[in-house]
Amino acid sequence: MRWVLSLVLVVACSLAGAQAEPADPLLRRVLEAGRKARYAGERTVEYRRGLDRRVQTELVFKDGPRYRIEYLPGSPLAGQVVIEDGQRRWVVRPGEAAIEEGPARGDDSLARLRLLLADRWRFTTTVGDGEPIAGLPTRRVEIADERGIVVQRLWVHPPTGIVLRRELFGPAGGKLGSFEFRRIDLQPRFGSDEFEAPGKPEARRGPFLRLRELASAEGFLPAHLPSGTGFVLDSVEVRPLLGRRVLMQVYRGGGRVVTLYQLPSIGRSGPMRIARQAGLNSYAWQRDGRSFLLISGMPEERLRELADRLVVR
Amino acid sequence: MSDRENRAVREWIRQLPEDEPGLAWRASLNERLAREARGRGGRSVHLAGASTALAVAASLAVWFVIQRGGTDARLEAELVAWHQSAVAATDLAGPGLSPIEWRATPVGGNPWRSAEEDLEAL
Numbered sequence: 001m002r003w004v005l006s007l008v009l010v011v012a013c014s015l016a017g018a019q020a021e022p023a024d025p026l027l028r029r030v031l032e033a034g035r036k037a038r039y040a041g042e043r044t045v046e047y048r049r050g051l052d053r054r055v056q057t058e059l060v061f062k063d064g065p066r067y068r069i070e071y072l073p074g075s076p077l078a079g080q081v082v083i084e085d086g087q088r089r090w091v092v093r094p095g096e097a098a099i100e101e102g103p104a105r106g107d108d109s110l111a112r113l114r115l116l117l118a119d120r121w122r123f124t125t126t127v128g129d130g131e132p133i134a135g136l137p138t139r140r141v142e143i144a145d146e147r148g149i150v151v152q153r154l155w156v157h158p159p160t161g162i163v164l165r166r167e168l169f170g171p172a173g174g175k176l177g178s179f180e181f182r183r184i185d186l187q188p189r190f191g192s193d194e195f196e197a198p199g200k201p202e203a204r205r206g207p208f209l210r211l212r213e214l215a216s217a218e219g220f221l222p223a224h225l226p227s228g229t230g231f232v233l234d235s236v237e238v239r240p241l242l243g244r245r246v247l248m249q250v251y252r253g254g255g256r257v258v259t260l261y262q263l264p265s266i267g268r269s270g271p272m273r274i275a276r277q278a279g280l281n282s283y284a285w286q287r288d289g290r291s292f293l294l295i296s297g298m299p300e301e302r303l304r305e306l307a308d309r310l311v312v313r
Numbered sequence: 314m315s316d317r318e319n320r321a322v323r324e325w326i327r328q329l330p331e332d333e334p335g336l337a338w339r340a341s342l343n344e345r346l347a348r349e350a351r352g353r354g355g356r357s358v359h360l361a362g363a364s365t366a367l368a369v370a371a372s373l374a375v376w377f378v379i380q381r382g383g384t385d386a387r388l389e390a391e392l393v394a395w396h397q398s399a400v401a402a403t404d405l406a407g408p409g410l411s412p413i414e415w416r417a418t419p420v421g422g423n424p425w426r427s428a429e430e431d432l433e434a435l
Contacts, residue, residue, distance in 0.1 A: 045405055045406060045409065047398070047401065047402070047405070047412050049394065049398065054412060054415075056409075056410075056415075058409055058410075060409070067407070067408040069408060069409045069410075071410070071418075076415070076417040076418065077410060077415060077416075077417065077418060078418050079418050080410065080418060082408055082409055082410060084408045089408055091410065091414065093416065093418065094418055094419070095418070095419045104408065105403065105407060105408045106407060106408050108403055108407075109403050109404045109405075109407050112400075112403065112404060113404075152404075166404070166405065168401050168404055168405060170397065176397065176398075176401040176405075177401050177402075177405045178405065179405050179406075235399075235411075235413060235414060237413065239395070241388065241391055241392075242387060242388055242391070244388075246392070248395060248413075250399045250413070252403065257396070257399055257400045257403055259392075259395065259396040259399055261392055266385065266388065268385070272389050272393075273389070274386065274389040274390050274393050275389070275393050278393050278397065280393065280396065280397075282393075293392060295392065295393060295396040296396075297400075
């Protein structure tokens, strides 16, 4: 009897494991490449929103989980540098005294891809021939929802699993953005200090410090999601919107992104209609004369739980 | 009634005293009538004013609700779009700068220029 139970347990665990990892070896290689690949390349990144189209060219140096990204002359971001050591991420901007510090993002996009590939009820994945990119052969991976609407396309270099081109689409099939490598060196040489934390520790400023500064300067509550929720604060900023000032906090964790907004009271509570139309969930509530709103792809109940755990300090 | 009786009634009526309304009474009646007429006219002016004000208030309320609804919808749409941009930025930029983080390098803040000048000097 014990033997049968053990066998059932082993089979169940294997099935669970098989669900988490994609069956296609190419896709497994893509997920592995996020942690293991080494290269130096130049790529263009394009973001689209309505008629607005923004393009940046960046140099990417990747050594396993470590990254260094530099912006070239001619770009509005010229001279800015991003460094990740696998745990932390730093942004150095010329002319600014502080160095922005935050959690590493390297694995996050792949964690999201893993979630997408694991959701076999909602998404189907097809692999076919792709055109050469940056002089390298590719296989094209297409992920579509149950209606056949393409949500993502990847052009993968089969031997390494490196994604050389990626296109993202919105819930209705509208293109959100893309990136593409123009040049890539698969045998790069890196200096010993290229991925080290920049500057002095006292010059580094984390997102919580920035949150407190912005809240104090702009009259917001220093409200945030505490550690232990499974989400880490990635970025914080204040944006103008229809005559209001909106404090936007982006949290990441386990491949999920949650955005927390704080704005002058709009007198709304509960879920929002437009978020649902976009295939997202939302939860709005009032506190201390301010409106708060959480938006994410997670279930509404989870957002309510997060709302209950909001702390002000 | 017989002819005699009719004549008697006519005679009785003729003998009744003349009771013409006095001038003072007529004047007071005229005044009262004029006042009534003025009052009625004033009330209708007031009613018309109140109706117009109500109509304007109702229109303003409808406009405000539509406007508010439109503003709320735009507000929601923008906040949803910002979230979508943050997600897309994660997938596309990876560790690189996402559009949310894009801040143009200040003029004269580009170290590439001075580095290139230094290299040329060598």
